[in-house]
Amino acid sequence: MNSLALINEFLGQPPNASSHGYQIDHILEFCHWFMAALFFGWSAFFIFVLIRFRKRRQPTADHAGVRSGISTHLEFSVVLIEAVLLLGFAIPLWAKRVNQFPPGKEALVVHVVAQQFSFNYHLPGPDGQFGRRDVSFVTNANPLGLDPNDPAGKDDIVTTGELHVPVNRPVICELSSKDVIHDFFLPSMRIAGDAIPGLLIPIWFTPIKTGTDEVICGQLCGLGHYGMKGTLVVDTPQDYQAWLKERAELAGGTQGAASSQSPGAPKTENAPTQPQPSPGAPQQPKNKPAAPAPSPNPGG
């Protein structure tokens, strides 16, 4: 995998950190080599034709053209390789991603709610139940509009900018947006999905390496799009439990108050050293959230 990933690395792709990512890396690597071969092959052929059929050597046009079948064979091989790539690799890989979700009990389910210009995360807390959300409860302190009267939401955890997940456990992110179309992109996890107002779009991945990874918005969503970054911290199970406990203590029963980012220093040795990019801090969303947060779906 790593020994093959020459072009991927050259193009600045971060190392893979998810269980399915190596398949994507393989297909990307193969496509890049294939495109390189096509580029140099066709370029060489083009230069050959320019010289071979120059006017000085061929003053009158030959209307019969080439009689050898080599170009037909070449073109047929290109079509064949592309068909194998698409039907043999790309479509099955994609189908696996969208059809074979891990069971809800085994996976960690997180609601990812994008807004201009940050990502909010909603976790169900120890009871495993997401509290109800409604746009009428949205305030600066309660960015997701958690219903204060819903008992299921009392222990919910809401964070902005930084999400922690345990290593080697599938994570299902249900994406939605409060304003415009964003894209929740985890380059090192080789996964991305659009966050669209009014829709709940699930994506999933299994992190296989602890550490800190970048979260970016993959859709040009407004003036502050460039700053719409976040952090995904992959913890050991112990560190993850410690983080959950810390978040719960910070929330202190007053839900929605836990919207400050990166409180305290995370206890991992891979803790981010750079300051948080303060998503959305200077630029509060100018437009009021137009669409209501999608109704939560307890139990995933």
Ligand SMILES: [Cu+2]
């Ligand atoms: Cu965005």
